[in-house]
Amino acid sequence: MKLIPSTLYIVATPIGNLEDITFRAVQVLKDVDTIICEDTRVTGRLLARYEIPKKPLIPHYKNQEAKAIVPVIKQLQEGKTLALVSDAGTPGISDPGFYLVSEIVKAGFRVEPIPGPAAVTALLSVSHIPNQHFYFEGFLPHKKGRQTRLKYLAEMDCGVVFYESTHRIMKFLTEIADYFGKRELLIGRELTKIHETIFRGSCSEAIAFFTEHSVKGEFVIYVSN
Numbered sequence: 001m002k003l004i005p006s007t008l009y010i011v012a013t014p015i016g017n018l019e020d021i022t023f024r025a026v027q028v029l030k031d032v033d034t035i036i037c038e039d040t041r042v043t044g045r046l047l048a049r050y051e052i053p054k055k056p057l058i059p060h061y062k063n064q065e066a067k068a069i070v071p072v073i074k075q076l077q078e079g080k081t082l083a084l085v086s087d088a089g090t091p092g093i094s095d096p097g098f099y100l101v102s103e104i105v106k107a108g109f110r111v112e113p114i115p116g117p118a119a120v121t122a123l124l125s126v127s128h129i130p131n132q133h134f135y136f137e138g139f140l141p142h143k144k145g146r147q148t149r150l151k152y153l154a155e156m157d158c159g160v161v162f163y164e165s166t167h168r169i170m171k172f173l174t175e176i177a178d179y180f181g182k183r184e185l186l187i188g189r190e191l192t193k194i195h196e197t198i199f200r201g202s203c204s205e206a207i208a209f210f211t212e213h214s215v216k217g218e219f220v221i222y223v224s225n
């Protein structure tokens, strides 16, 4: 595949099942000069699975995104091609990416998307709740502003998608019951992985279900309006 020199490619990678990657994503990762990534072990496993030759990696972590800007701009100035990946799914979607992209655009370079999986779109694709319009919240603030945000979101005139971790899921479900009342939920746990669970039902049914079953893993939740 012919890559465009001095371009940053934003490459979506699997959210669990390593087979969920596009041909173009694999080709771009094979052909770029450098990959910008979060956990090098996670990206290393993906590269090994697709026999992508080892190449220079630039670290890019949440809250330390600025560190990548100078080396990335230097390589783009030299005419090199780079790919940004995150540990899972689409970079910039509840993951680092936005800051780097905005700085690279400001510096006048080309940024191209290589689309693919994201937990939000995977869940909405199996939604039994109307989803012509939805609001993507992602992670709620952990402490400050959480209650204000929940109150605001409960008044929206469309469904809301949340990301949540194993540690907070039961607290989260209790809060949804408190703030949103009787709403229908669609919950994806460990989507595309061995222990994938798709739950459909009310908040109280969800609390009962996840009290009985494992809450290990990653959660994406769609709350009806």
Ligand code: SAM
Pocket (backbone or CB within 6 Å): 015, 016, 086, 088, 089, 090, 091, 092, 093, 094, 095, 117, 118, 119, 120, 162, 163, 164, 165, 188, 189, 190, 191, 192, 193, 218, 219, 220
């Ligand atoms: N960039 C990713 C995307 O495109 O969806 C999101 C990354 S964010 C740091 C990680 C969160 O996404 C998890 O805590 C969970 O809420 C959600 N998530 C990621 N993979 C998931 C999966 N396989 N099943 C359910 N939720 C998932």
